[in-house]
Amino acid sequence: xxxxxxxxxxxxxxxxxxxxxxxxxxxxxxxxxxxxxxxxxxxxxxxxxxxxxxxxxxxxxxxxxxxxxxxxxxxxxxxxxxxxxxxxxxxxxxxxxxxxxxxxxxxxxxxxxxxxxxxxxxxxxxxxxxxxxxxxxxxxxxxxxxxxxxxxxxxxxxxxxxxxxxxxxxxxxxxxxxxxxxxxxxxxxxxxxxxxxxxxxxxxxxxxxxxxxxxxxxxxxxxxxxxxxxxxxxxxxxxxxxxxxxxxxxxxxxxxxxxxxxxxxxxxxxxxxxxxxxxxxxxxxxxxxxxxxxxxxxxxxxx
Numbered sequence: 607x608x609x610x611x612x613x614x615x616x617x618x619x620x621x622x623x624x625x626x627x628x629x630x631x632x633x634x635x636x637x638x639x640x641x642x643x644x645x646x647x648x649x650x651x652x653x654x655x656x657x658x659x660x661x662x663x664x665x666x667x668x669x670x671x672x673x674x675x676x677x678x679x680x681x682x683x684x685x686x687x688x689x690x691x692x693x694x695x696x697x698x699x700x701x702x703x704x705x706x707x708x709x710x711x712x713x714x715x716x717x718x719x720x721x722x723x724x725x726x727x728x729x730x731x732x733x734x735x736x737x738x739x740x741x742x743x744x745x746x747x748x749x750x751x752x753x754x755x756x757x758x759x760x761x762x763x764x765x766x767x768x769x770x771x772x773x774x775x776x777x778x779x780x781x782x783x784x785x786x787x788x789x790x791x792x793x794x795x796x797x798x799x800x801x802x803x804x805x806x807x808x809x810x811x812x813x814x815x816x817x818x819x820x821x822x823x824x825x826x827x828x829x830x831x832x833x834x835x836x837x838x839x840x841x842x843x844x845x846x847x848x849x850x851x852x853x854x855x856x857x858x859x860x861x862x863x864x865x866x867x868x869x870x871x872x873x874x875x876x877x878x879x880x881x882x883x884x885x886x887x888x889x890x891x892x893x894x895x896x897x898x899x900x901x902x903x904x905x906x907x908x909x
Contacts (some may be wrong), residue, residue: 646667646673646674649663649664649667650664653684653687656691658687658688658691658692658693658696659688659693661684661685661687661688661691661693661696662684662685662688662693662695662696664680664684665680665681665682665683665684665685665688665696665699666681667681668680668681668684669681669685669699669709678703678708678709678710679709679710680709681699681703681709682700682703682708682709682710684696685699685700685703686700689720689723694724694727694729697720697723697724697729697732698720698721698724698729698731698732698735700716700720701716701717701718701719701720701721701724701732701735702717702735704716704717704720705717705721705735705739705744714739714744714745715745716745717739717744717745718736718739718744718745718746719745720732721735721736721739722736725756725759728759728763730759730760730763730764730765730768731760731765733756733757733759733760733763733765733768734756734757734760734765734767734768734771736756737752737753737754737755737756737757737760737768737771738753738771740752740753740756741753741771741775741781750775750780750781751781752781753771753775753781754772754775754780754781754782756768757771757772757775758772761792761795764795764799766795766796766799766800766801766804767796767801769792769793769795769796769799769801769804770792770793770796770801770803770804770807772792773788773789773790773792773793773796773804773807774789776788776789776792777789777811777816784817785817786811786816786817786818787817787818789811789817790808790811790812790818792804793807793808793811794808794828797828797831797832800831800835802831802832802835802836802837802840805828805829805831805832805835805837805840806828806829806832806837806839806840806843808825808828809825809826809827809828809829809831809832809840809843809844810825810843811825812824812825812828813825813829813843813847813852813853821853822847822852822853823853823854824853825847825853826844826847826852826853826854829843829844829847830844833864833867836871836906838867838868838871838872838873838876839868839873841864841865841867841868841871841873841876842864842865842868842873842875842876842879844864845860845861845862845863845864845865845868845876845879845883846861846879847861848860848861848864849861849879849882849883849886858883858886858887858891858895859887859891859894859895859898860895860898861879861883861895862880862883862884862887862891862892862895862896862899863895863896863898863899863902864899865879865880865883866880866895866896866899867899867902867903870899870903
C-alpha cells in the first residue's frame with residue numbers, strides 16, 4: 607500500500623513556530639472589525655492626552671495602514687504607550703512585534719516580558735506564545751515544563767493553537783508524561799474549532815492508533831475537515847483512504863480528485879498516488895475526477 611504521509615518532527619516544529627509567526631505579522635492586528643477610524647486628528651489628540659484606548663487604536667491604525675501609510679514604528683510607539691498603562695491587547699501586540707522585529711529590533715527577552723505580563727493576566731494568546739518561547743528557548747532557557755504549564759492554561763480557555771501545541775508535548779512525553787489519549791482529546795477539541803493542523807493530526811492519530819484505538823471512519827472525517835480547508839497532507843491521506851476503502855467507501859474518482867488537489871499545491875507524493883489510482887480507473891473516470899477537482903478550486907476561490 608502507498609504509505610501515508612507522516613507528520614515529521616520538522617513539520618511539528620514548524621507548526622508550533624507558526625503559532626508565534628502568524629500572530630506577529632500584525633496584518634491585521636487584533637482589532638475590532640466594527641471600529642471605524644474616521645477622525646484621525648481626534649484620535650491623535652486623545653492619544654496624546656494619555657487616553658489608553660485611543661493610544662491602542664492609533665497603534666492599530668498605523669499597524670494596519672488604515673487611512674494612512676502603514677507605519678510599524680509608529681504602531682510600536684503607540685502600543686508601547688498603551689502597554690505601559692496596562693492595556694492588555696497592546697501588551698500582546700508588543701510581544702509580537704519584539705518577537706518578529708516588526709517596528710522595532712527583534713528581541714526575544716522583551717517579547718517574553720510582554721507575553722508574560724499579558725499571560726499572567728489570563729490572556730490565552732499570550733499564554734500560548736509565552737509557552738512557545740519556553741519550548742524553543744527564545745528569551746529563556748529551554749523549559750518544557752514551563753511550556754506545558756502555559757500551554758495548559760491557554761488550552762483550558764479553549765485556545766486551539768495551545769491545545770494543538772500541548773497535544774504535541776503529550777505525544778512526545780516532553781514536559782509531561784506521554785499520554786496519546788490526552789493528546790487526542792486536545793487535538794479533537796482544536797479540530798472542532800477549525801484549526802487545520804489539529805484536524806490533520808487527529809486524523810493521522812486515529813488512523814494509525816499510536817497509543818489510542820484506531821478509528822478509520824473518524825480519521826477520515828477529520829481528514830475531510832482539513833482537506834476541505836486546503837491541507838494538502840490531509841487531501842493526500844483522504845485520497846488514499848478512498849482509494850483503499852478504509853473508513854470510507856472505495857471511490858476511485860474521489861481519491862483521484864483529492865490527489866489532484868494535493869499535487870496542485872505542490873505535494874509531490876500525490877503524483878505517485880495518482881499513478882496508482884490511474885491503474886484502476888477508466889479514462890472517463892480520470893476526466894471526471896479532474897473536473898471535480900477544478901470545480902472545487904473554483905468554488906474555493908469564489909468563497
